[in-house]
Amino acid sequence: MDIERKIELIKKKPTEELLTEENLRHLLEVGAPLQHYIGFEISGYIHLGTGLMAGAKIADLQKAGVKTRIFLADWHSWINDKLGGDLEVIQKVALTYFKEGMKQSIKVMGGDPDKVEFVLASEILDKGDYWQTVIDISKNVTLARMLRSITIMGRQMGEAIDFAKLIYPAMQVADIFYQGVTIAHAGMDQRKAHVIAIEVAQKLKYHPLEWKGEKLKPVALHHHLLLGLQEPPVWPIESEEQFKELKTQMKMSKSKPYSAVFIHDSPEEIKQKLRKAFCPAREVKYNPVLDWAEYIIFREEPTEFTIHRPAKFGGDVTYTTFEELKKDFAEGKLHPLDLKNAVAEYLIELLKPVREYFEKHPEPLELMREIKITR
Numbered sequence: 001m002d003i004e005r006k007i008e009l010i011k012k013k014p015t016e017e018l019l020t021e022e023n024l025r026h027l028l029e030v031g032a033p034l035q036h037y038i039g040f041e042i043s044g045y046i047h048l049g050t051g052l053m054a055g056a057k058i059a060d061l062q063k064a065g066v067k068t069r070i071f072l073a074d075w076h077s078w079i080n081d082k083l084g085g086d087l088e089v090i091q092k093v094a095l096t097y098f099k100e101g102m103k104q105s106i107k108v109m110g111g112d113p114d115k116v117e118f119v120l121a122s123e124i125l126d127k128g129d130y131w132q133t134v135i136d137i138s139k140n141v142t143l144a145r146m147l148r149s150i151t152i153m154g155r156q157m158g159e160a161i162d163f164a165k166l167i168y169p170a171m172q173v174a175d176i177f178y179q180g181v182t183i184a185h186a187g188m189d190q191r192k193a194h195v196i197a198i199e200v201a202q203k204l205k206y207h208p209l210e211w212k213g214e215k216l217k218p219v220a221l222h223h224h225l226l227l228g229l230q231e232p233p234v235w236p237i238e239s240e241e242q243f244k245e246l247k248t249q250m251k252m253s254k255s256k257p258y259s260a261v262f263i264h265d266s267p268e269e270i271k272q273k274l275r276k277a278f279c280p281a282r283e284v285k286y287n288p289v290l291d292w293a294e295y296i297i298f299r300e301e302p303t304e305f306t307i308h309r310p311a312k313f314g315g316d317v318t319y320t321t322f323e324e325l326k327k328d329f330a331e332g333k334l335h336p337l338d339l340k341n342a343v344a345e346y347l348i349e350l351l352k353p354v355r356e357y358f359e360k361h362p363e364p365l366e367l368m369r370e371i372k373i374t375r
C-alpha cells in the first residue's frame with residue numbers, strides 16, 4: 001500500500017485531528033517503526049465512544065500496517081480513584097471485562113482483535129528506568145502546565161486534588177516514549193498530554209524515540225468524541241464558542257447514565273435510551289442522534305441506511321451519505337422519532353455479536369456487577 005493511501009486511512013472518520021500529517025508522512029518515508037497505542041483507565045462499562053470510536057480507528061490503523069496496542073492504565077486508574085482505588089480489583093477488571101469488551105468492539109468495527117497487543121501499565125512501570133523518563137519529562141514542563149493538564153483525567157482546573165494526580169500527566173507522556181510509540185491515539189479530550197509529548201520529544205535525555213540517529217517526534221491521532229444523549233444544561237446555544245465547549249463537556253460518558261449506550265446493552269435498553277435522547281426537530285448543529293449516525297453509521301460512505309416509516313408518514317427512505325440525511329432532517333422531512341428508531345435498530349444489529357459474546361461468557365459482566373464503580 002502506498003504512503004498516501006495509508007495517510008488517508010489514518011485520517012478518515014472518526015479522526016478529528018492529526019498532529020501532524022507532515023510528521024506522519026515523514027515517519028512513513030523514513031520507514032520508522034509504526035507503533036500505535038491508546039490508553040484506557042479501567043473503570044466502569046465500555047460505551048460506544050470508547051469501544052466503537054477507538055475500535056474503528058484501530059481497524060483503520062491495522063489496514064495501514066500499523067502495530068496496534070491497548071494500554072491498560074491500572075496505576076493511572078488507581079491514582080484517579082477509579083474502582084475504589086483498589087489496584088487488585090482494577091487489574092482483575094482490566095484483564096477480563098475490559099480486555100474482552102475492547103476485543104469485541106474492535107471486531108464489530110472491522111479490526112482484528114488478535115492483532116492488538118494488550119499491555120498492563122504495571123508491567124512497564126516495574127522496570128527501573130520508567131521513572132527516569134517521568135522525571136525527564138517533568139524537568140521539561142512547568143508546574144502551571146501540569147496543573148492545566150489534569151483535564152486528561154476528567155478533572156477540572158481548580159478542583160482539590162491529591163498530589164499523586166499531578167504526577168499522572170508526566171506518566172502518560174512517559175508511557176508514549178517508554179513504549180516506543182510513534183502514533184499516540186486517544187479522543188480529543190486527551191490532546192494536552194500528546195502536545196506535551198510532541199514538544200518535549202527533542203529535549204529528552206532518556207528514551208527518546210531514536211531511529212537511525214534521529215530523535216523522532218510522535219504523531220498524535222485524536223478521534224471524534226461521540227456526544228452524550230442528554231439535553232445540554234443551556235439551550236438554545238448562540239455562539240460558536242459555546243458550541244465548541246459544549247461538545248467536549250457533553251461527550252458520552254460512563255459516569256452519566258442516560259448519556260451512553262454500553263456495548264453490552266440489551267435491545268430494549270438501546271431503544272429506551274434513544275427514545276429519551278435529545279434530538280430537536282430540524283436541529284443539525286447540536287444533535288447527538290445525528291452525531292452517532294455520522295460517526296457510526298456513515299463512517300464509510302457511500303453506505304445504505306434505510307429508515308422504515310408507515311406510508312402515511314412518507315414510507316421507507318434510504319440514505320447513502322450523511323449529508324443527504326442531514327439535509328432532510330434540517331428541512332423537517334425526517335421526524336426525530338423515525339431517526340431515533342432507525343439508529344436504535346442499527347445499533348442493536350451492530351452490537352449483536354458483543355451481546356452474544358457476553359451471553360456465552362457472563363463472568364466478566366458478573367464481576368462488574370459485583371464491584372463498586374467509583375467515578
Ligand SMILES: Nc1ncnc2c1ncn2[C@@H]1O[C@H](COP(=O)(O)OP(=O)(O)OP(=O)(O)O)[C@@H](O)[C@H]1O
Nearest residue numbers: 049050053154186187224225226251252253254255
Ligand atoms: N464520548 C467519547 N467518544 C469517543 N471517545 C471517547 C469518549 N469518551 C472517552 N473517549 C476516549 O476513550 C478513552 C478513555 O476515556 P475515559 O475512560 O476517560 O472515558 P469515559 O468512559 O467517558 O470516562 P468518564 O465517564 O470517567 O469520563 C480516551 O481516549 C477518551 O478520549
Ligand SMILES: N[C@@H](Cc1ccc(O)cc1)C(=O)O
Nearest residue numbers: 039040041073076152172175
Ligand atoms: N488519561 C486517559 C487514560 C490513559 C492513561 C495513561 C496513558 O498512557 C494513556 C491514557 C483517560 O482518562 O482516558
